[in-house]
Amino acid sequence: MTTSTLPTLPHWETTPPDLGAAIREAKAALQERIAASGRTVEEVFAVVEARVGERVEEIEAAKERGENVWPVIDYADIAAGTVPAEMVELLRRRGCAVIRGTFEREQALAWDQGIVDYVERNRFFEDYRGPGDDFFGSVGSRPEIYPVYWSSPQMEARQSDRMAAVQSFLNHRWTSESDGVQWFDPDRDSLYPDRIRRRPPGADSGGLGAHLDVGTLDLWMTQANQEAFRHLFDGSVEQYDPWDAAHRTDGPQYPGTTMCSVFRTFQGWTALSDMAHDQGVLHTVPIPEAMAYLMLRPLLPDVAEDEMCGVTVNQVFPVNEEWHPLLMRALSGIPDVRAGDTVWWHSDVIHAVAPVQDQQGWGNVMYIPAAPWCPRNEAYAPSVREAFLAGDSPSDFPEEHYERNWPDRFKAEQLNETGRRGLGMM
Numbered sequence: 260m261t262t263s264t265l266p267t268l269p270h271w272e273t274t275p276p277d278l279g280a281a282i283r284e285a286k287a288a289l290q291e292r293i294a295a296s297g298r299t300v301e302e303v304f305a306v307v308e309a310r311v312g313e314r315v316e317e318i319e320a321a322k323e324r325g326e327n328v329w330p331v332i333d334y335a336d337i338a339a340g341t342v343p344a345e346m347v348e349l350l351r352r353r354g355c356a357v358i359r360g361t362f363e364r365e366q367a368l369a370w371d372q373g374i375v376d377y378v379e380r381n382r383f384f385e386d387y388r389g390p391g392d393d394f395f396g397s398v399g400s401r402p403e404i405y406p407v408y409w410s411s412p413q414m415e416a417r418q419s420d421r422m423a424a425v426q427s428f429l430n431h432r433w434t435s436e437s438d439g440v441q442w443f444d445p446d447r448d449s450l451y452p453d454r455i456r457r458r459p460p461g462a463d464s465g466g467l468g469a470h471l472d473v474g475t476l477d478l479w480m481t482q483a484n485q486e487a488f489r490h491l492f493d494g495s496v497e498q499y500d501p502w503d504a505a506h507r508t509d510g511p512q513y514p515g516t517t518m519c520s521v522f523r524t525f526q527g528w529t530a531l532s533d534m535a536h537d538q539g540v541l542h543t544v545p546i547p548e549a550m551a552y553l554m555l556r557p558l559l560p561d562v563a564e565d566e567m568c569g570v571t572v573n574q575v576f577p578v579n580e581e582w583h584p585l586l587m588r589a590l591s592g593i594p595d596v597r598a599g600d601t602v603w604w605h606s607d608v609i610h611a612v613a614p615v616q617d618q619q620g621w622g623n624v625m626y627i628p629a630a631p632w633c634p635r636n637e638a639y640a641p642s643v644r645e646a647f648l649a650g651d652s653p654s655d656f657p658e659e660h661y662e663r664n665w666p667d668r669f670k671a672e673q674l675n676e677t678g679r680r681g682l683g684m685m
């Protein structure tokens with residue numbers, strides 16, 4: 260049977276009013292479509308489970324040998340175009356990497372101090388009104404997450420040649436062109452403003468449980484996502500490729516606390532302090548194909564008809580021992596990083612932040628993803644431009660607007676060509 264004769268799927272381009280009813284309808288239709296392709300959901304899931312299981316065992320073996328699970332790539336090799344082929348292959352296999360020395364350590368430390376000076380000059384701690392959302396906690400009255408978007412350090416990093424080279428290298432790991440469509444431009448990033456985290460020495464933090472940021476129920480329910488994950492539902496699961504950008508840059512995401520309006524090839528951050536691997540750092544399940552497992556698991560018969568293994572709107576997509584014990588075995592932390600290193604993970608990759616007690620040293624990062632230019636990102640750019648010019652919080656984030664009256668925020672005349680291109684100003 261060809262895919263064109265399979266039953267079509269119902270879709271919801273905005274959050275369905277009755278979630279339970281929509282889940283029941285979507286699941287039944289997905290199950291029916293898989294059955295019509297001549298395979299059972301169990302068979303399709305078993306293919307994915309075997310593929311992911313191989314990777315889990317490979318990762319467990321690497322850990323036992325005392326090897327780094329996370330690929331570590333030197334920025335100098337990216338700049339010179341000399342990243343070893345086996346390292347590029349490992350990056351595709353793991354879906355995450357540390358890029359050593361993306362910036363000079365002194366530069367990153369100066370940026371960290373620059374952010375402290377910026378918020379202190381503008382009396383941020385005196386004015387701080389508490390977290391604007393409940394996703395990240397805070398330490399005492401001083402936040403860990405600074406809802407600050409337009410400091411010179413952030414903008415200098417976002418529009419730097421070094422950041423552009425790394426983003427381009429990462430974007431090129433994806434297949435950006437297929438069926439005569441260029442889904443995104445790997446050599447142009449859209450400037451995506453995000454926040455800063457500064458976690459002080461001595462901090463206790465509960466961390467963040469394993470989760471996904473790429474979507475929630477919309478992953479099964481919008482037409483663009485049904486197209487993007489088509490191979491999981493049409494009997495051709497062997498062709499599913501987590502690096503295929505086809506239809507990934509079309510879709511809206513249902514609104515929620517971690518909603519991201521743009522398409523990101525990789526989520527990422529720039530280290531502004533040295534961080535040891537055992538001080539409450541980022542972990543991933545370094546298997547991009549695990550996404551197929553997450554997408555198919557709720558369709559198995561042991562999950563209630565109106566249940567998606569805990570996924571719902573307005574909460575992060577949870578990954579846990581109850582539904583995904585195989586995946587949890589592969590959870591792997593970053594190695595020690597130094598200020599100026601950048602850390603990246605494929606936007607479908609499951610991630611978590613480990614808890615820490617009495618943290619040694621600072622844990623400071625600025626979030627800067629790789630978000631290549633595409634229609635979806637171009638559509639978000641005007642609101643970013645307006646927020647930049649007004650000093651507003653970007654529309655993906657709580658409306659806190661601390662920087663509106665801060666006179667020393669980064670100015671339009673300080674934008675270089677990369678910055679202007681990223682904001683769609685040329």
Ligand SMILES: [Fe+2]
Nearest residue numbers: 470471472610
């Ligand atoms: Fe996240």
